[in-house]
Amino acid sequence: MIFFSIIIPVYNRSQLLCEAIDTILIQTHQHFEIIIVDDGSTENINQALGDKYGKEQKIKYFHKQNEERGAARNFGLTQAKGDYAVFFDSDDFMKLHYLEILNKIILENPGVKMLAAKYNYVNNGKTEHHPVLQNLSEGWYDRNLFLQGNILACNYCIKTKAHSFKYFPPERELATMEDWLFLLANLESNKIFIKDEIGVTMRQHDERSMSNNQKVIEARRKATNWALNNLVLSPGEKKILIAWSHYFCGIHEYLDNKRGAAIKEAIAAIKGNGLKKYFLLLFVKSIVGRKLVKAIR
Numbered sequence: 657m658i659f660f661s662i663i664i665p666v667y668n669r670s671q672l673l674c675e676a677i678d679t680i681l682i683q684t685h686q687h688f689e690i691i692i693v694d695d696g697s698t699e700n701i702n703q704a705l706g707d708k709y710g711k712e713q714k715i716k717y718f719h720k721q722n723e724e725r726g727a728a729r730n731f732g733l734t735q736a737k738g739d740y741a742v743f744f745d746s747d748d749f750m751k752l753h754y755l756e757i758l759n760k761i762i763l764e765n766p767g768v769k770m771l772a773a774k775y776n777y778v779n780n781g782k783t784e785h786h787p788v789l790q791n792l793s794e795g796w797y798d799r800n801l802f803l804q805g806n807i808l809a810c811n812y813c814i815k816t817k818a819h820s821f822k823y824f825p826p827e828r829e830l831a832t833m834e835d836w837l838f839l840l841a842n843l844e845s846n847k848i849f850i851k852d853e854i855g856v857t858m859r860q861h862d863e864r865s866m867s868n869n870q871k872v873i874e875a876r877r878k879a880t881n882w883a884l885n886n887l888v889l890s891p892g893e894k895k896i897l898i899a900w901s902h903y904f905c906g907i908h909e910y911l912d913n914k915r916g917a918a919i920k921e922a923i924a925a926i927k928g929n930g931l932k933k934y935f936l937l938l939f940v941k942s943i944v945g946r947k948l949v950k951a952i953r
Contacts, residue, residue: 659687660755661736661816665728666746667695670704672859673746677705680744681714685755688742690715691732696722726824726834729810739817743810743835747859749778754855758813761851769819770848772812773855780860794852799843803893804900806836811856812848825882832872833879840883869908876904899929906938918942 662680666673673692680690692715694701702717709715720731733741742758744750751757754773761771774792777784789807801807814821822841824834839848880901884894906921922939925932 657687658689658738660685660689660740660742660758660813661732661738662688662690662742662744663693663729663732663736664690664744664746665693665695665725665732666697666701667722668697668699668701669746670697670699670701673701674704674708676744676746676748676750677709677715679750679752681712682752683750683755684753685759688714688755689737691735692717693728693732694719695724695728696720723826724828724831724834726830726838727826729834729838730823730826733816733823736816739815740813741816742813744856745810745858748775749857749859751855751857757851757853757855761849765849767815768849769815769821769846770812770842771814771851772808772848773851773853775809775811775856775858776854777858777860783857784860792850792852794850796847796849798847799840800893800896802836802839802843803896805904806833806839808835808839808850809858810835811858812839814842825886827882829878830875830882832875837879837882840887844887869912873905873908876901876908895929899925899935902928903932903935903938906942910938910942913945915942915945 664673664676677690680688692701692705694717696719702719705715705717716735718731718735720728729743740758740762742755757773758771762768765771774789775786777786786807792807822838824838825841826834830837880897883889883897889897902921902925906918906925909918909921919939919942922935922942925935926939929935
């Protein structure tokens with residue numbers, strides 16, 4: 657019996673992929689399949705899997721031409737045999753009871769279409785938490801929670817059987833933002849249940865897709881335009897979406913020590929959605945400069 661289809665797009669990084677798979681195979685809930693979508697890797701991912709896992713029946717391997725993660729996740733969805741699809745990245749770890757946590761949500765909320773648990777980070781051996789997600793109360797949330805940005809990354813689960821859902825935007829220029837846009841699109845008429853338990857540990861490293869600040873800024877701007885052009889949003893929702901995208905871009909400009917650009921983004925956010933604490937903090941920190949802020953700390 658396959659209940660969960662765990663969809664993992666991968667491009668090279670076979671060692672990290674195998675470490676991720678190791679944490680899946682020992683899950684306390686064992687009714688799952690692992691769908692590996694090789695997005696045109698230059699490494700021989702299939703051989704690496706065969707060398708380590710042999711003929712492990714839970715692992716299904718597919719190779720396709722490189723089109724980025726959105727298209728890879730969509731391909732995985734077309735191959736999924738489970739009632740629910742669990743999206744997962746190739747460089748992260750599942751906590752031992754992650755699938756059991758998701759299954760419990762489903763049992764307690766029959767028919768739930770979108771669900772998630774929380775996650776933490778490991779950064780140079782230190783455990784960190786997403787500041788917003790960490791303090792979020794357990795319960796149901798609509799699209800408003802995600803207008804500011806994606807606090808779940810790809811760590812969510814959707815019902816695939818007897819459920820009409822919208823696929824990930826496959827455009828290459830939206831890479832790193834496809835998970836956010838998927839949530840915005842599918843929460844247009846649904847809600848998501850978020851459990852107050854840690855189910856995933858994400859690894860921070862130099863190869864992670866969110867580490868190139870300028871590339872992330874460009875993707876966020878294009879994703880914001882995509883959302884404005886493809887989703888039905890009220891004037892108020894558009895206002896929030898645009899302002900927080902300025903804030904998001906400002907943060908990444910600040911991280912790149914581009915003070916002038918960060919200040920402009922902070923001002924645009926304030927003009928768009930008022931004197932929010934986060935906007936003001938970005939403005940002040942950008943004036944001071946990241947190097948001085950780090951020196952003061």
